[in-house]
Amino acid sequence: MSAVLAALRIARRNAWRSRGRSALIMVMIGLPVLVITTMLTFIETMNVTAQEGQVATLGTADARLVRTREGTVLRQEPNGGSWHTGGDEAAVSRLGAAEVTALLGPDTRLIPFNTGVLRLGTERADALETDLRDPLTKGVLTLREGRFPAAREVAVTPALGLRPGDLLRPSGAAPLTVVGVVEHPHLPSLRQVVGPDLPLAEPEEFFSQGEYGTGWLADTAKPVSWADVPTLNRAGLHVTSRAMLTDPLRTPVRGPAFDVQSMVGLGAMVIMVVLVTVLLAGPAFAVGLRRRRRELAEIAAQGGSARHLRAIVLADGLVLGGAATLVAMVLGLGAGTIGPHVVARWGVGAGARWGPAVGPADVPWTPVLCVAALGLLTGLVAALVPAVQAARQNTAAVLAGRAPVVADRRGWPLVGVALVLAGLGATVVARRQPGSVWVLASAVLVLFGLVALTPWLIGYTGRMAARLRLPLRVSVRDAVRHRSRTASAVAAVMAVTATVVAVGIGAHSEYMDRRNAYTSARPTGTLAIWGGTMADATWTKLRAETARLLPGVPLAAGYQVQDAQGRRYVLRYTMRWNGTKTRRTVAVGDQALLGLLQGRHDPGAAAALASGKAVVFDPAALRDGKLTLRASSTSGPPRKLDVPAVLATSADEHQGGALLPRALVERAGFSTAERQLYAMHRLPADSTLGRDLAKVTSRVTVAAEEGYRNVPDPGLWGWLAGALVLVVGGTLAATRLAAADMRPERATMTAIGASPGTSRVVVAGQAFYISGLGALVGLVAGTVTGVALSRPMTTYGAGDPATIAMPWPFLIAVAVGLPVLATLGALITRTGQPLTRRLL
Known part of the structure; x- marks a missing residue:
């Protein structure tokens, strides 16, 4: 236990001493945790269940009754849904308050609760005709300013921009005086007018029964249960009651059955997240290992075993991964809790009557803790390879100041080729299957194979160094010499590029297929x-x-x-x-x-x-x-x-x-x-x-007839922005490592008269080589996956040909723009004049 505590203490001190590198690692590990935690909490918070929304729907009443349109036959089911079909206009007579009271039983009290729209010139707003001063409406709306309205008075929601004392002028009706500002508990951006006497109009568009119409809130002597619903439906009344929302006789909702495709898709997504994060954070951990080689060698010289050295480096992953996960989880929970209120208040969609709903803060703890465990695991896996290298380093060579020589494993290229061929074969089979999840799972095999092939690709492409000018020749040869460090960065760029290219081709093909499939029976206009x-x-x-x-x-x-x-x-x-x-x-x-x-x-x-x-x-x-x-x-x-x-x-x-x-x-x-x-x-x-x-x-x-109105998915360029952050960030991390490892070579170049600009070109050449090779391999791999992905995304039967469309501006931006930006970023990186001892 003391050895473990010592390793954790050393890791903590080292993380604090190298704060810049530690922050980079924490960002790489914590970013996926932050995004996923925010998304899970955001969705759970914005999901307003029937129980959470019953106060806003019913107030303190036992039931809400809405008269259906004439000619409608209504049937509500115990599973929470309702179905209605058109019928004869004389099928249902419209009941008054007295008849409804008789149906609900003695000692029933009704108050009007009518919903519709209010025309305000060329605009409109939702309208609720009821008396908010009645105790039955308590909780339906919250008073923020002023008072509840009486006759010829109204209260408005903040989205209308009116204050108490203003006049509201409905179309074709007398002006109404605003006396209060109210807010819906779950719809902060709702545009609504409330008053006891409003000139209501029905909306023109389709709406579900119970959403708009004349009706009542009812205070009943006994609960209105599902047994009472058929009678009320036959009377032309849509019913919502407390008993219906909590009745144990409701049909239970079965959980989703085990879905192989969903599990495979989830597994492929988790593997990709871990793989890309490990490859991005790996060079940063390698930076720490390079800088701590002498410290670790001294520990080994004083009796530390290989197991102790591995534990020290793994402790770095545990400390940084744990800290990153904790910070990201806290930030994600905060963003996921606050975000829905911001979106619900300001994020009204085009054509929507109100913005998204928001419920009480809710955290899905099981998925969130699983994501946190995944982040901690990612930190340990990212530190695994540097830990193995630390255990195998030559203590005497490190103490003498000589760079360690890492031998290539000759079997890895064969493993890589086998995985790539297996992935390609699986892709050919998967593209014929329904759903895109099998193509994505096959792409994971191809990516693992290319990761295993990356060191060989670096050695093979390094042969061109002899034809390059001196600064670029030094860059490429240094990358080949330290290929374990270079391979991680190249593989990270390759994985990100392949993923973005595959998604881009699939999404663009789907868009083009929808556009080509659009058809109409009349001309546009x-x-x-x-x-x-x-x-x-x-x-x-x-x-x-x-x-x-x-x-x-x-x-x-x-x-x-x-x-x-x-x-x-x-x-x-x-x-x-x-x-x-x-x-x-x-x-x-x-x-x-x-x-x-x-x-x-x-x-x-x-x-x-x-x-x-x-x-x-x-x-x-x-x-x-x-x-x-x-x-x-x-x-x-x-x-x-x-x-x-x-x-x-x-x-x-x-x-x-x-x-x-x-x-x-x-x-x-x-x-x-x-x-x-x-x-x-x-x-x-x-x-x-x-x-x-x-x-x-x-x-x-x-x-x-407006013609085809859909536009290309703007999220495509969002993927490009995400790739920009990951590729440039990973490349610059590897470039900083290369700049540290190339101190002897740069010192020699400076001693023989090389200018500072030459040193910058050397570092930028390393960045261009890493990002360019990774982007090129990723472009090829992503294109294969994207073409295969296009078939399940654009076909709907055996005789339906696939639509394959290449988003050329997007692909050029990925394959050319990302390496250029990474190179420009390296050019402005500080590369001070190194002062080092050169061994003769």
Whole structure:
């Protein structure tokens, strides 16, 4: 025990004496621990469970009841989910407070609790119509300033930027006086107005039942359990209650079954994190060993055994790894706890009504402690190779001031070749498997093989040193002479570069595949207005209102297909688009709609449509001049139709579909009714067209074709930034080690007249050699993995070809930019004139 304590004490003193090197090692080891701990704590804190959010949902009430939309059949399940389908508008009558009280039993007290939106000119805010002064609403919102509102008064959340005394001016209603500022317990960035009498409006977009609508908070004599839910659902009420959230009869949620792919993926990720961290921190530990060779030799001369020397160096890994893990874990827990509040308050996503939710601080201790153990293990593994070298050093040679000679292990290149070949074979097999985890696992074998091959690659590429100028020749020969030190840095750069290149190629290929797979039935910029099942008189009113709201905009009509019994049918055909089986719905219309779909007048297509033929924009859908259609209905038998068709060119490159003339559909035994309108028109951002048309009938849908809107993943350049930090940091650490080891050579060069600039070029040449060789090998390895990774990421079946796309600017930045930056960093590194004794 005394030997272990002595080793730890020596390691602690050495770490304090070399604070710069110790800080570098701690950063290398602690950074993964910091990132993973922050992410785990962040996710756990932002996860607001039903139990954590019940006060914000219910206040002190026993239940919240929300009336569903007319024509909705609702069924809530005991597993916590709900499902609702459209039904007859007369299926459910809307109950009043008296009827709801009767359903819940005697001694029930209800207060209004209505949710919707409030129009504020061109903007809007969520609105809650209730009396916050009532005890049932305690905890729903927290009062920050002023008081709770009374009649014709409102309270607002801080995101609206209003203060008590300001006026709020809803569209089409009298101004309301702001008397208080309130905050949601879990949604700090929520834009909400609260008051007992608000001009509420329903949102235009889709929303789930229970999110918006008129309803009540209920104080009941007995709990509202799952046994009461079916009756309340049949009455058109969505229910949320305390008893439902805590009822032991709820269907238990089964834990995920053992997933081999997930375990393999997790194992590959852990191995990669440990490998890259060890390779990056290894040169820094080697720096300590180089500087402590004489100290360790003196301990050996005084009777210290090889076991004692190994323990001293391993104690460095234990002390620095433990300190790095502890600091990183504390910082990660702090960032993961504070970060959600910052993101929830300021990080409102585009198009979102509110920012992310945030719950009470919560730490997943089991995963966090596993990550901490991983960080401690990484420190020990990083110090393992220097510990073995310390135990094998020649004590007499070190005390005499001679550099130790490290013999190469001849078997390592054969092991490396075997691992690379095995990894490549596994990659070929893995690329045919579903999921990308097997390709990543195969890449780990390739990386281990390349790590084992790195010393041989350094020796092989060192043969070119004779052709280089003197400073670069000295750099390369020194790197070859100290290849154990150089190999660790080169392997670290190689592993980071390979990982970033593989992820870059896979992500870019996936983006290009999505872009190529994008397809639409209408040109970009098309406004579509669809009417559901409705009477002819209702459609006539809807069409007239559309023409009034869009003056001067040409409207092309589309037609709905029905059989003789009035059952609605949809005509579709199936074809392959970008290797994926795609089902398209055809349109029925006339020359005006054809001109809109083609973006011009096509005499050939117009003549074919007039003669009763279908006009098709998908070449793969045509077979011998015919288009095969399937007519399907929710209430009638399906039918198969083969109709004559001609091929035409659409307005947009990625546009498909087909247009059928009314005469062709009617010859097949169907009838047609105008229920669609199309126009080449872009609505302004503050347009209220959908809301205005919904006043005529709720069975109307307004949609706009905006084209492919996704942009390349910005995280790709985030990977490049991470690679920049790791590659440049690892290269500079190895360069500082090289500068320390090259003191005799630099002293000799200075003695014979070399300038300080030459010394800097020598050090920079070492950095360029390390980063350049690592980036080149990593580029090749990453390209192989990235190409293999593209297949499972871009294919969806045996007949679907893979999309392989190279992000050339990204690859050039990785392969060329990283070595150049590492070299520039080495050029500005201090390389003072060495004063050393040269052995003659």
